[in-house]
Amino acid sequence: MNSIYVVLISALVFSAVGLSGAEDADSGIEGSEEAYSVEITNASWVEEWVEISNLGEAAQDLTGWTLKDEQEHAYAFPEGFVIEPGARVMVHTDVGNDTTTDLYWNMGNPIWNNAGDVATLMDDEGEVVSQYPELQDDQSDLEDA
Numbered sequence: 001m002n003s004i005y006v007v008l009i010s011a012l013v014f015s016a017v018g019l020s021g022a023e024d025a026d027s028g029i030e031g032s033e034e035a036y037s038v039e040i041t042n043a044s045w046v047e048e049w050v051e052i053s054n055l056g057e058a059a060q061d062l063t064g065w066t067l068k069d070e071q072e073h074a075y076a077f078p079e080g081f082v083i084e085p086g087a088r089v090m091v092h093t094d095v096g097n098d099t100t101t102d103l104y105w106n107m108g109n110p111i112w113n114n115a116g117d118v119a120t121l122m123d124d125e126g127e128v129v130s131q132y133p134e135l136q137d138d139q140s141d142l143e144d145a
Contacts, residue, residue, distance in 0.1 A: 036060065038083060040119050040132035045112040048093035050119045050132065054083040064124030067091055073111045078103070 037056020043049065050067060054060055062077040075091060078098060083089055089101055093111055096104035105111075112119075121130040 036123065036129050037085075038062070038121070039130035040121050041088070043112075043117075043119050043132050045114050045117050048110050048112055050091045051088055052083065052091065052121060052130075053088045054085055057085050059084050065129075066122045068120045068122065069111055070113065070118050071111070073107075075103075075105045 037058070038052060038054050038060050040050055041053040041055075042051040052067075059082050062081045062083060063079050065077045067075040067077075081103070087100070089103055091103045091105060093105045093107045095106045095108075096102065098104055118135070119132045120128055123129050
């Protein structure tokens with residue numbers, strides 16, 4: 001009888017360890033937040049630009065990424081746009097020609113609220129990567145309510 005208990009306990013322990021191991025493996029692949037070194041580092045609502053910096057050591061392809069304001073105006077980064085490590089790019093609301101350091105939304109009108117706005121950078125999966133200014137914990141709690 002004791003050997004049955006040992007087998008059952010061993011099976012339960014193995015099963016529990018196996019499940020937690022599977023969960024750990026799963027969390028690294030799907031459904032977890034990917035850590036990016038790209039963030040919004042500055043903005044001027046009056047001059048209509050947002051600065052995005054790559055603070056990491058690897059280049060980041062921004063294809064499929066978007067920049068949004070609080071009213072959901074969305075800028076889509078150009079196909080194949082890569083921000084190199086240590087580099088910055090300014091996203092301007094006005095009209096212009098894109099370069100590696102300046103991107104243009106080509107909007108006819110200002111979109112950023114001069115009295116204050118929130119710029120949100122989202123990855124190609126629609127996950128928030130960075131916000132400027134960063135929302136305080138008590139502010140995000142109020143928005144979730």
